[in-house]
Amino acid sequence: MLEVLAIAFTVFLVILSAAYARRFGIGKEIILAGTRALVQILILASIILILFQKPLYWSFPILIMMAAIAGYTTYSRSGKLEKGLPVAIFSITIASILMLIPFFLVGIFPVEARYIIPSGSIFIGNAMNVSSLAIDRYKGEIKNRRAEIETYLALGARPEIAAGACLKQGILSALIPSIDNMKNLGIVWIPGVMTGMLLGGADPMEAASIQIALFTSIFAAGMIASNLLLHFSTDSFFTKAAQLKEDMGQ
Amino acid sequence: MNPVHLELKNVSKNVFRRVNNNMVRTQILSNLDLKVNKGELVTIMGASGSGKSTLLRLINRLSETDSGIILLKGNDIRSYVPMELRRRIGMVFQVPVAFKGSVRDNLSFGIKLWGGNTGIETLSRDTGIPGNLLDADAGQLSTGEKQRVSIARALGNQPEILLLDEPTSSLDAVSEQRIEKLLLDLQKERDLTILWVTHEKEQAQRIGGKRLILREGRLEHA
Incomplete structure (x- = not known):
């Protein structure tokens, strides 16, 4: 009964928001995004329901699929850079897995689909957001700082040195929202996992401890994913003869 | 007669230019030939957009x-x-x-990259950068000072050829003549081969050397 109410409320809100947003010309977009989100989350819930009945290893293809879709989203944000898709999927997958495994190794979460899928999705989703912001800014910096990059190249510097300051700026900008969130954690907002645990009746101290462990790991995953992505994307902006490609800002 | 240091044979280059939001392909250099001897100074003149900068960029493969x-x-x-x-x-x-x-970080860039044996003090002295400026923030310098730093930084690599793309065009008249003198002195001291692009006929006359004009994609004697 509760789920029917929540879904009906969601549909109502999506329609209301879209009606209001028509004046900004994004009414259609909100309807589409809201419907997609609703359908996708219901599909996910059904998949998790099915996974409860299946052996544990079924969870992993689901996570890989999530990482692939996240990678594609970041790849699209990068303007579909050459070799960008495998690099984006690789960066998001490696960073998420690396930070997810310890939670199960040290026993914070039991090794069950009910924990693997949602926690994995938090890591993948955040790594995707940070990576998308980072690659977008990195590309913008390279375009705007063409003169500086070519001055480095003209001195015989390798592309990774020439674009080093742009890479740093890309990662820094992408991490600013996460850093601000971390600073205000518990003051301005109570994050999702803790909220969920509290609503589920968990002990507040336990909920807070798990939340902060998750939060810092998510931050680390975002940082690792964006670092890997930007590092391996640098070559896409340069030719084999270490020339900044002509479509980058001329 | 010094040996040929740099030679361009039949060089052509097209560039894309934005015209009314469309990218239009334009031939900017057309079967261009050039021979430059070791230690020679060549000035290249030409109208804006004639391909002078493109020519230099081809020589160091930018x-x-x-x-x-x-x-x-x-x-x-x-x-x-x-x-x-x-x-x-x-x-x-x-x-x-x-x-x-x-400024010191800037001057040591090439030395760190390539392990040359040119000292920062020698570079700053040769390029007229006062010693008390070495620890100043390079971003705060005047354009003329920055240009000296960029000349010194390029010399830190101990190049055999120096390509100068209108190095004085963003400077005032006094700084312009100082940089001109500096570059000409360096050329003699270090036996540098120099290609100096300028759009000013007067500057080309002051500098001397072999004077060429880039016109319709080719070089002609001025």
């Missing part, structure tokens, strides 16, 4: 030729590792870029 060949000491420049080629062929741009950090 851009690629569409056809033709460029030879450094008789060897195709494509046979060099691009980074090594650019160490040998230094370039000073029209608008100087100061890297983040102090």
Whole structure:
């Protein structure tokens, strides 16, 4: 009964928001995004329901699929850079897995689909957001700082040195929202996992401890994913003869 | 007669230019030939957009030729590792870029990269950068000072050829003449081969050397 109410409320809100947003010309977009989100989350819930009945290893293809879709989203944000898709999927997958495994190794979460899928999705989703912001800014910096990059190249510097300051700026900008969130954690907002645990009746101290462990790991995953992505994307902006490609800002 | 240091044979280059939101392909260099001897000073004049900067960029491979060949000491420049080629062929741009950090950090860039034996003090003295400026933030310098820093930084690589892309065009008259004198003195002291692009006829006359004009994609004697 509760789920029917929540879904009906969601549909109502999506329609209301879209009606209001028509004046900004994004009414259609909100309807589409809201419907997609609703359908996708219901599909996910059904998949998790099915996974409860299946052996544990079924969870992993689901996570890989999530990482692939996240990678594609970041790849699209990068303007579909050459070799960008495998690099984006690789960066998001490696960073998420690396930070997810310890939670199960040290026993914070039991090794069950009910924990693997949602926690994995938090890591993948955040790594995707940070990576998308980072690659977008990195590309913008390279375009705007063409003169500086070519001055480095003209001195015989390798592309990774020439674009080093742009890479740093890309990662820094992408991490600013996460850093601000971390600073205000518990003051301005109570994050999702803790909220969920509290609503589920968990002990507040336990909920807070798990939340902060998750939060810092998510931050680390975002940082690792964006670092890997930007590092391996640098070559896409340069030719084999270490020339900044002509479509980058001329 | 000094040996040929740099040679361009039949070099052509097209560039894309934005015209009414469309990219239009324009031939900017057309079967261009040039021979420059060791230690020679060549000034290249031409109207804006005639391809002077593009020509320099092809020589140190910041851009690629569409056809033709460029030879450094008789060897195709494509046979060099691009980074090594650019160490040998230094370039000073029209608008100087100061890297983040102090003047000293800027001057030591090439030395750290290539392990040269030129001292920072020698570089700053040769390029007229006062000693008390060495620890100043390079980003805060005047354009003239930044240009000196970028010349010194290029010399830190101990290049054999120096490409100068209108190095004084963003400077006032006094700084312009100082930089001109500095570059001419350096050329003599270090036996540098220099290609100096300028759009000012008066400057080309002051500088001397072999004077060429880039017109309709080819070089002609002025």
